Amino acid sequence: MRKSFGVLPLLVACMLMGKDVSAQQNEGVHEMSKDYQAPKDPLVIRKLSKWQDQRFGLFMHWGTYTLWEEVESWSICPVDWVVRKGPYSEDYNVYRAAYENLQHDFNPVDFNPEKWEKAAKAAGMKYVVFTTKHHDGFCMFDTKETDYKITSTNTPFSKNPRSNVTKEIFDAFRKDSFMIGAYFSKPDWHSQDYWWKYYPPADEHANYDVKKFPERWKRFNDYTYRQIEELMTGYGPIDILWLDGGWVRTNSKRNEILDMKGIVNMARTHQPGLIVVDRTVPGEFENYTTPEQSIPDKPLPYPWETCMTMGNSWTHTSRDEFKSSRTLVETLIKIVSRGGNLLLGVGPSAKGDWAPDVYKRMEDMGKWMDINGEGIHGSRPVAPYSEKNIYFTQSKDQHSLYAFYTSETDEVKLPAEVTFSVQDVKKVNKVTLLGSKAKLQWTLKDGQLTIRVPKNIQEKNGLKYSAAFKINV
Template identity: 35%
Template sequence: MISINTTAKTIMLGVSALVCTSALQAKDHKIKPHAKPAVHAHVDTSRTGWWEKARFGMFIHWGVYTIPAGQYNGKDIPGLGEWIMHDASIPVATYKDYAKKFNPTEYNPEQWVQMAKAAGMKYIVITTKHHDGFALFDSKASDWNVVKATPYGKDLIKPLAEACRKYGMKLGFYYSQANDWGNKGGAAARGHWDDAQKGSMDEYIDKVAVPQVKEILTNYGDVCELWWDVPTDMTKERAAKFLPLLAMQPQIITNDRLGGDVKGDLFTPEQYIPATGIKGLWETCMTMNDTWGFKVNDHNWKSSKTLIRNLIETASKGGNYLLNVGPEPSGKFPQPIVERLEAIGKWMKVNNESIYATTPSPFKALPWGRATTKAAANGNTTIYLHVYNWPANGQLLIPGLTNEVLSAKLLANGKTLKAGKQDNSVVLTVPATALDEVATVVKLQVKGKPQIDAFVQTAEADGSIVLQPGLADLHTAQGGSSMNSEGGDEQNLGYWTDPKASASWQILVKKPGTYSIETWVATPSSTAKINIVAGTQTVQKAVEKTGSYNNYKKLVIGEIKIDKTGVNTIRLTADQANWNPVNVRKIVLSPKG
């Protein structure tokens, strides 16, 4: 995967990990600004229909880097396991010696596919060649491959393709088209460190990369998805050399990382879930621990609960969840991966109806969980309510839903639930305890399309009101560019390149009075000023530079008086003079006295 020095949530304006950002390390890596992500609005649905229904896939990172497994010269190398050659500046000859120890005699592709299928995954994407240039297949374009360079001596992709066909699993290929540290002329994100790497990149593309892509599209049957990565030094002319190959597999889906302004079909956020989803097709890829390729000392495993909720979160926003596994050099999955796949599969066996072929939640926010939807041919809608925090009082409030309820039941056991109305919301009477502590799913059928009243934020227990970026209404002046809401747990408003853009929240005030206002901001500039507007009042505050778009510092904005009981609007705007973009996290209004 990608590895450039920044968090996986930030690039340019500190928002998205797009085509050349990464999660970790290497402080001398430089990031170039990227434009706002393109919207993939015109997609051939006959080609992508299966993908939009699948919602869940397995990513596999495997190769020679599993031999050093994060260690070089007796030291742990910070960063991603599959980037060790680059991050430790390992000479080409030294690194290629690792291949002599790569002998995955316990590789069982049928078992891999069966584990993916049991977990509820609908497709697999495997690294046919990562940035070290090592191919997992028999290639005539380069001897730096598993058949010619290892004692194993057999093609690893062919039996996986056969196993996928046998068990009805779709198979996609990751291919590093630009970065290649083992074949002469391939790009290197930080620049070459060994004379053995030097050569013509155009010659590398013509003689290695293009022929290898042709091989993987020719020799293994139908390929569902082609996953490019890190387009270092990819020009329009270089990218154009790959495009005719796609005609070999007309049904194939491609991502947005080829380079040369080629958009592809999928936007690919990495290691985070966009706060409000993305218009068009998108697929978030995530690791189970901190690395993609196997790394012997990375034991920071996400819990099964977190992984299942990530899947739900992604589906609730209309995306696909591509969850990574990093096999050991032997070919086995590490036991923590096996355990997590089994736990996900157990949950999916009961609740997969609420994930597959679903569309995004109609709610801006739910205080107790998430939702997905399915439209019926008769015009009615099924809403799947994924309840994380089970109500202690036996009443599940669905805020703002005004539709007539046709039926309500627990998905796991089919038990019918009583539905009623409370103000402008639906209330369901539910059992005293949840059926599943990770997420209990309620299947709610309503008449027509979901009708949701505007979301109004209420105060926390201490009286404070927290304005989250993901709950904001975003406003753009005609012809201008908008700000974006991005991120997971740490959401932010970013891409705020147009000072005419603004964000607003509706809040319910039960106790009028004076509120202090604070937020967290990030910007490399010191000339910006932001405003908080409530009614006729405006509080302005200058933003001091924080060093970068991903270095956040607390900003006390000031005080504002809210006299009106009931619904009020709070707006975040920019001072249009000398504006420089600022990233803004949550805004907190705290009552005084």
Template identity: 40%
Template sequence: MSKVNSVEEWLVKDGVHNFSSEEDYVSPEDPLLLERLEWFQDQKLGLMMHWGPYAQLSTDASWMLCDHEAEWSRKCADWDVDAATLKQQYFDTNKTFNPIRFQPERWAELAADNGFKYLTFTTKHHDGFCMWDTKTTDYRVTGEDCPFHTHPYADICRQVFDAFRAKGLGISAYFSKADWHTPSYWAPGMLAGEVMHRGSSYNPKKYPELWEQFVQFTHQQIMELLTDYGRIEMLWLDGGWVSAQNSQDIRLGEVVDKARETQPWLLAVDRTVGGAYENIITPEQTLPEKPVHVPWESCITMSKSWGFKYEDEYKSARQLIHILIEVVAKGGNLVLNVGPQPDGRLPHIAVERILEIGAWLSVHGEAIYGTRICEPYAGEHCFFTQKEGTTYAMYLYSSETTQINQEIYLPLQHDIKQVDLIGSVEGLSFERTAEGIIVHLPAHELTEQAPIAHTFRIS
């Protein structure tokens, strides 16, 4: 990693967060939290949703509001207005947000039926718009300025959490610690020229009373979500620059400990901050180079964007499944993000990808769920996992036109009695070599169209 000049530069580049190192990980001591981390590591696949009024602009959440990020974040802002007007127009999208085709039950059914095990949902991004019926601000989906506030499903977080929970999925509540709408964080008139960066517009040490207002505001919002919205498995905190190390201390431990009085199982994900409240490490749009031996998940978009975009390009199912395989082989979870449309539906391409992932997992899922790192974790074109004395080898094909060889080399040197091809034939013939084994595929597997992967069960 190249040397950086400040905490903020290290934390975020073009809206993408770096991630904490395994060496700095602090394992919780509470036996219940350790148990819940084992649960988390069994799940392997989560669904993430970035959604809010910004979906109407066909842009990612929040970042175009930040003047210091304008070079990259406003490339999609192709309407000819000055920065102040652009920011006001963005903030005013709450006045037209009316997703009357919102389908929480359909979303939950689709996720549950296709192998997703938990949901990470954006309750509030950096722009400060609340997707629940908060009492702290009128800038919310149930506020009178938002036309959706009269709809029976107006409290979007409640509807989403209840629907996914009813299908047996765990709930992870994304929450931005930064809030660029509230005047106790971005305080009008307290920054020369109103040129905003991602942090607070004032020095909290110079204005402790104003900062305390923001701390109490943040605590109240978090406690609403963790008190009034049912069981929450994870509090997934974004905005890593809001931290004591960066002189923006919201006393996170205080509110998490209070929430754990009623939800003692709660995992905290204080991204990039480290310490006792970053129970899970979260690489973003990337994978670690090598296995990571502490709880972690990669958050990766199905398309190129976090929020809904009309002209978006989606990764193929093959790409997404290969990412899942590599993440799991390196000991992590994958949480795949989709941005719902402004009308409340999921993009049809996202639905197609979810169905394709589900079809693959329905056959090969035993090599994914509940597994742990296996030595060696990878070889040429293949990745390994293990579970309850069984090793799994997933041999990847980069495209449909990749040639399938009848002999598959796997660098496994432990004692092997049987090799099965999941979804096809049990008891394949194989031979040992000095470096591993060579497995012989049955003739009917030598098709013109290569599968996403061949998965072998090895015992």
């Protein structure tokens, strides 16, 4: 008979948070790869260019850990920054057994991917990346390789006709032309061929000597290959394979090496032009880089994407504190002005929905994007990139420049004159303020553009967070 640990009361669940916010943020800042290798496949190059045009995407971490509002996967990893609290914390083995037993209680009855897609589209998002499997090994798709999955009869939600949530999410977003990204963790802490029960785990790495047990590591390679092949063949067109767990890599000092060439060749056979993001592992399979929870200080000479949480956590937690809508808009502007994409992370709850604040932030961002999105989607960076509180982008055809005047308050207040540098511009044909019908006057002299703002729209212009001037050249 199965011993059920049940869903913990809210008070206990709050105690079980694996680490505090500051620890989580520090852990989440990953170093970027520095040696970028551009893809050579014309189909990949074409899709990568399309992906750069999207500029704004949705990232969702979801798994059984949401029952405890726990930091995704990491609480079962015996590393020194993890702090376990609650009734199972004194004994690691008891804690891990309780964690893995959460499968028996995971039943997100409020799951409605169409609701998410509608909100994401309204916010101006153009692509989605979903965690099909995080490091703990629990699969949010109908894999044949393990019973540790949402569609297992051990999981209550398996009785729901939409239990294969990865397929449901991808189908719902794809119907509205979102690009589709499958997050997949290379390490798998549930697999006996990664964390073998013969030895206790010591950290995030495989807990046995791969050189001494090559047949076990070979099984793990094959397991990983087959799971990725399932995702590449049973879930419709996939645009991005977003691989995490960079300590499993081709130059691993502990020989934790996957056959990446074989995996990627197989994946692209099924999904031609597939963008592969073997994050933090420099080489031919890191088609774009992924600074986490941070924004580069300047434009980078290769494709990149900041993955950042809307709140403080990748995981849904009732204690989360969300960034303000103005901060989120300014973050998007900064990233795009430096040539990057923003992949904004939110976590569905154990019941299968987002927090109300998530919907509110997306609504606010969407209203701003309705006015200013043309300077975001399909844009490219342009020197001088930024001056004080003004950030610049340009259209792909280079006929339009956009100057985003960021505000220190939610309601935008403009000065009588706005002056900034424009490089390599000989003539300005027209200047408009997006979201306003006001006629503007301007002067271009010695590389400086001065825009005179009519008094009636300096403080009462109806604009929020940031105003965008469009300069036709």
